Amino acid sequence: MAIGRPTQSSSQTPDAGAARRPSRARGIPEATVARLPLYLRALTALSERSVPTVSSEELATAAGVNSAKLRKDFSYLGSYGTRGVGYDVEYLVYQISRELGLTQDWPVVIVGIGNLGHALANYGGFASRGFRVAALLDADPAVVGSSAAGLPVRHMDELEAIVAAQQVSIGVITTPPGAAQQVCDRLVEAGVTSILNFAPTVLTVPDGVDVRKVDLSIELQILAFHEQRKAGEEPTQDGGMLDRAPGPVRAAAAKLRRAAGGTAKAEPAKGKPGKGTEGERSAVMPA
Amino acid sequence: MAIGRPTQSSSQTPDAGAARRPSRARGIPEATVARLPLYLRALTALSERSVPTVSSEELATAAGVNSAKLRKDFSYLGSYGTRGVGYDVEYLVYQISRELGLTQDWPVVIVGIGNLGHALANYGGFASRGFRVAALLDADPAVVGSSAAGLPVRHMDELEAIVAAQQVSIGVITTPPGAAQQVCDRLVEAGVTSILNFAPTVLTVPDGVDVRKVDLSIELQILAFHEQRKAGEEPTQDGGMLDRAPGPVRAAAAKLRRAAGGTAKAEPAKGKPGKGTEGERSAVMPA
């Protein structure tokens, strides 16, 4: 396994343990960085309504956080804001934009123009705030001719040339999971140093390359977990007979399981075969 | 603002401060829950290759985490795993599935069948693992007749009936931001208690309702931040003359800004007008 150095930088959002590349080089905690876009959005809305200033309290509710957190977040950026008054909206919009690097142009390539790729290409929030779709790429000849969001879909072979010519440093992967690592490698090789991955795959990248993952199915599963909690523990969902069992029981069960042989779905250890057991179509993906 | 009780439960992934609804009612930290789907995916892959057991080390690399974390995560579920050997793949798949509530059927409605809605409807990882698309809904009469992923797109008016009839408890919002809160309210009113929101809006929901947000543009902005960091501080991106300034300087600048009047984009306080300043098309969205 693994190519170069198998470092998975900041893989996902909940990965608070972004020990690698702390970004705290000279400030701003990761958690704060993740909220800056939220503030920026709320501020932009205020700006459009020509609101000159906001208090931390107002802005906090608009952004969906509490005011103490917001103030601390802003304190990392410096002391913008006037006591007794609040924050100057325009000024703050500019400061946050600058801190996030949105005052400059970020050409982006999207690889894998399926359903999701299409959606992203058309995404408005994409084009605004400094992001510019430099190219849409796909490996499928059937797709290559077409166009999405006014842009032509070009062939993967052009990747290197495009990245070099337009100085693309951010790549978006919306391919099927099987192709993701391969595409990732090519992007990195071509010079891309930040990747937004929508494929349900763990990407391996060399040091210095950032990967963020967006996984639709994971979010749903987390919701399901909480939903189940809400439904209460009483139904116990049965089958829980040997869960958290003393030990000997578990060991015995383990033996049984092993004895049952391990070819493919060997039935879920005991009762509750649940729904259809599904063929586990893990390898699909919108793209 | 706000309807019922303005509680924003667990808004987003980086929101480690899910103080509300700790889920820790009797165990399992939020961070662990967020990783379980990762483990499950890795395990499923192993299962398909008929691998009988894995060590924490192997599974950890496959899932992109470190082994200590993985072991601790599993320890919250109970003591599955055999010292000197590792974990029984099938058994673990079942246990995690059960813990996440994936052994039961989760009907889901998707509201807003634009590009993204389409992508989600076709998403394979959706249908697997217990999630079933109960209905696709849209308010636009032009879309209502059509079909996506083999399912007919039905009108919003049928929402309540569908949710009630199929006992839907999870809703996915892929509408334009303007409609999101309204749709959310209807979903909640109809009985949905978990919402996955793709619209760039802060949703307000009553207590007991979970909201998770997936925001494409935020992820990109975070990448841009890190990318800017990598590019080095030397270029200073100019305009930073009065950033982190002593104080008096700032105050003076604030006065100036305020004096300049606040009608719409009042120019970014000083130099670096940057790219086109964009009309800030914040209100678009794939859907």
Place this chain on the structure above:
DNA sequence: CCATCTTTGTGCACACGTTCACAAACGCAT
């Protein structure tokens, strides 16, 4: 049955993130 080797499960220390609560700073009216 014992020795050895592997791998889990976890106590502990540390880092990060959140929240409280309050003093300092500012605007404004008098």
Place this chain on the structure above:
DNA sequence: ATGCGTTTGTGAACGTGTGCACAAAGATGG
């Protein structure tokens, strides 16, 4: 100028998450 009300900025306490390192537990071979 002075005082009052408001709101920021932040020190400190707390909670959560991470990673190390090791003892205990089981497997395996003699």
